[in-house]
Every structure is written in structure tokens, then in C-alpha cells.
Amino acid sequence: MNEKKKYTDQQLRLAQVAKALGHPARIAILDFLASLDHCYFGDIHDELPISKATVSQHLKELKDAGLIQGEIETPKVKYCLNRENWQQARSVFATFFREPSCKTGRCK
């Protein structure tokens, strides 16, 4: 048994999402995906100054964090935001930055 507290689920999820956002390439990908309904791998690659292998890797991380989803449309791969988890992330951050008194009390 540990003597000190571990982290809450909220803290773990927030850290997980923040980590996924912790690279400019991934931010650029999300900015891009948020600006349209969907697009293909090549479109994303064209937006970024890195190799396709690296883009693919960043996309995988975003997918693992639940922020985006990909779907094969042979011969292309279609990507889009996972809008549901995107809103969840938004709310997790909003809560984090909210005044502490609002988290516990009667703050709308």
C-alpha cells in the first residue's frame, strides 16, 4: 500500500489529453481537423513540415488519446475529429481552469 495519495481519474485524464496536445505538430493537426468536417492523410501531411512516417505516428497518438478517428477509404485514409471526446476534453480543461470555488460550490 502506498502511503500517499495517487492521482484522481480527472487528473489522469487531463494529463493524458494534455500530453497528446504537447507537440506543435499535433496541435496543427487538430487545428486543421477542427476547421473542416474531414480530410485525408495526404492533406494533413501537406500541412506539416515532417515526413509521412512521423505524421502517421502523431496521428496514432491522437487516435490513442481518443481525440481523432481514422477510417480507410481505399486507397486513402480519412481522418476527422472525434467530436464527442473533443467536447469532453474541452470540458475537462474548462473545469481545470475554473476558479476552485466553482468546482465544489454552487457556481453555474
Added chain:
Amino acid sequence: MNEKKKYTDQQLRLAQVAKALGHPARIAILDFLASLDHCYFGDIHDELPISKATVSQHLKELKDAGLIQGEIETPKVKYCLNRENWQQARSVFATFFREPSCKTGRCK
């Protein structure tokens, strides 16, 4: 000269802050600091399941990201949020999660 775009300052700053938030210990530290006006190193260490050397390291990262500030009050060290940068971070995230149409247009 690079052929493809680099990242915008906004994207770089957001990634930098997100990276600083990308570990549960640092989230826990910020949650704690946000809940009070200030506190001392020992108080933070008591909240976390990690060694003081590691706590000190996490604090340094948060300080480097501009999210907190420390001040020596011999023999203790007082820590608190950097409220100004905290609000800036809040707004950078809020913008990021905002609908794209709101970023360019006439959205309040």
C-alpha cells in the same frame, strides 16, 4: 528555406503549456496551488507520492512554462500560481477548443 509551413506562435505556445500539463503530478500541483493563495514546498511534497527531488523537478518545469512562481522565504520556499500566465493559458486553451468559425469571424 523550408518548403512547408512551420508552426504558428499560438500553436507553439499551446503545445508548450500542454506539455507542461502532460503529467499527473504537475496537474496535481496546479490543482493544489489553484486552491489556495500560496504554500510551501513541503506542503506540495506532502500531497504527492513522489520524492522531493522529483517534486522539485516538476516545479521547475512548471516555473519554466511560466505557470507558477517560487520565492525563497528562508528556510522555506513559497510557491504560488502565476495568475497572469494562468489566465493567458486558460484563454489559449479556450480559443483552441472554440468553434473554428468563432476564431475568424464575428463570434463574441
Added chain:
DNA sequence: TTTATTGTTCGTATATTTGCGAACAATAAA
């Protein structure tokens, strides 16, 4: 069948992150 297109995966190199104990610094107390 051969060739082209579109991405993913593999293998590898390098850099960064995380974590800890030990040593250290600065001051105060005994």
C-alpha cells in the same frame, strides 16, 4: 503483370523525460 498511389509499420538513432538517492547550501537552533 507491371506500375503508381496512398499510408502504415519496422528498424534504428538520438534526445528528452521521469525518478531517485546522495550530496550540497543556507539558515536557525542547541
Added chain:
DNA sequence: TTTATTGTTCGCAAATATACGAACAATAAA
């Protein structure tokens, strides 16, 4: 002076992250 308190810094080990070229898979086109 010696001892205790409070944190930081150093040195190191192990784990992750970042990046890329090459190889590969799946399909479509020639």
C-alpha cells in the same frame, strides 16, 4: 560548533518520445 530543517542540484538509470528512410500492404490503373 554541532545539529536540524528545508529544498535544490548532481549523477545516474530506465523509459518514452521524436524523427526518418526503407520496406511493406492494398488497391487501382496501364
